[in-house]
Amino acid sequence: MPSPRAGLFVTCLVDLMRPSVGFAAARLIEAAGCTVVVPDRQTCCGQPAYNSGDRATTKTLALQTIRAFTDCDYVVVPSGSCAAMLKVHFPHLFASEPDLETEARAFAAKVHELCTFLTNICPIGKVPGRYSGRVTYHDSCSGLRELGIKSAPRRLLSTVDGLQLTEMPEAEACCGFGGLFAEKYANISNAILTRKTDNAATVDADLILAGDLGCLMNMAGKLTRNGHPLACRHVAEILAGELTDPPIGHATVATP
């Protein structure tokens, strides 16, 4: 029996800012027994347009995405927020166009956030990554509240040799990112973010992990600005052992 075809929806942030997360995700999906494909007709899930009230652009991007993955058995997304957009919101966009709605629903059924995919859909068992250090985990809002992602990343992390997870206070509290919110209402965002990084800094950990690059860039930007030693990585990097690149926002360590 051929292995299932899993399309990787890279997400625009991973594509542009941190390809290592995409490679980590691909390695994990392959370890779970799938063939990974990366359609090049994908760009962005459309959330910036959707949350700015631009329905027309959102629908164009939704159809573009849906049709890029027609030959895939699964669509796997290394982001709870983008996965929720594909899985929960795409069908709503076409509520008044039955044919497209059917197409969007069929697509949504194939979509899975990476950690959930690796625990519930194509169980990976033990992950390839090893990490001797202490980490804490931030539950990103969309993944947590729209897709119920809570135990999946923790279950996977518990199989990483050497890793010790300590929960931070208010792990489920928003980091203040909110997409364009962080730019448009920067000082409110900063107040929410400060509370988040302060909470993370209370636990004995050297890394904050999360499943969404937006939140991670937000937290990492605050920590480097404050010169705080706590660093940020996408959970996929740790699970896959994809640690060649420095943590988010950190300088490349010169190789001798």
Next chain:
Amino acid sequence: MKLDTAHFPANAAAALANPRLQSALAKLPGGLVAQRRAAVAAVPEFEALREEARAIRDATLSDLANHLEAFEAKATAMGSHVHWAVDAAEARLKISDVCRSANARLVIKGKSMVTEEIGLNAHLEGNGIDVVESDLGEYIIQKRGEAPSHIIAPAIHLTEADVEADFRSYHTHLNPDRTLGTPESLVAEARAVLRQKFLTADVGITGANFLISETGSSIIVTNEGNGDLTQILPRVHIVVATIDKVVPTLDQAITLLRVLARSATGQDMTAYTTIATGPRRADDLDGPSECHIVLIDNGRTEMLSSGMREALRCIRCGACMNHCPVYNAIGGHAYGWVYPGPIGAVLTPALLGITETSHLPNASTFCGSCETVCPVKIPLVSLMRSWRDRAHDQGPRTRTARLWSGTWAYAATRPALYHLLARFGIAIASAFGRRKGHFRTLPFPRGWLKHRDLPAPQGRTFQQLWKETERGVPR
């Protein structure tokens, strides 16, 4: 109440820079939020109750006219006078007419958000009638000339020290050397001052948490007992409520009460739950000799048919604001009108139009915490997004915003072009940022960079690397 939503960014900045407000807001997570968590945990069927509450509200709203007419008929039969008001101006007029025919000189009030919405106090005072708020929080902010900053805890933006200082400056007839250092002593002082007002007031005005069609009653919940005195002692009682407050049966109201207090203050029930049905009857020990009920539309009928119906489920518990990171950061006054927090961000544009209020639904991270605690499951994020849709259709605010979003949309919907631009853009950005790993100063995004660094891209796009490395064999 004066609308100040257009200045939301400036109001929020001022709130963030106000250390006194910040110290008051810092008590929310350990206070109302923690109390709700404990109360909900003690009721295993709470989720089922939320669903039941939602269903009760939806069923009522889908047949609102009939339930209202039933309420009017029963309330009239029980001796109340029912008045209808299309908007705030008519409501104010009807209420002041009742006060005038009662020759009222002093009105005492229970806590009521709708009277804030229609600007009742200023109107009555303009007609030569003194108005005294009897809820402790409302009394404090009335004295300060402020609006409530929370729908159930109107003075939540203040600390005990603020209230002590206020009381010393207002209650000048009392001994200046008295001890006022504890909440108990502050409450005792307010009670003594207010007791006199209760006894001399001609009219008592309360809101209503619910109006019951089958009995013609109004229900109010309080923790201070001030609502009872307000509706029992004065000769005339006026209930002021919007039309969405109606509930068909007492049984259904009980279900709503079970989720209301737990969501609001973490109590199983409030200290007082008072059901008032008409004026004093012959064999009653006390009660008003006249009871008036003013039913106000003020935009609700339009909400029923404008895609905002779900917001009318609201039973005003305040849980959405208590759990909102934005509200927790800036408090209620920054929102610039009566209803703050997520429900305010939905309700205010519905009642006053989106043009001047568009900051409110935009100033949200869409974290969804509000939806998870709402006792009637209002889809607050979807409704805020729906306001963003409508604001967008009226044209993006600035030329710069239009240019950015237009350029991005053009490229994102043309994958080949997008990937080409991404390759070049990222190559340039990483050439400048890779050494340090982040940017500290750039011409944009300015808001972001004011408070945090922007992590630099790793160097090449994933799409580019994936194509170059033969399907997934990294580097």
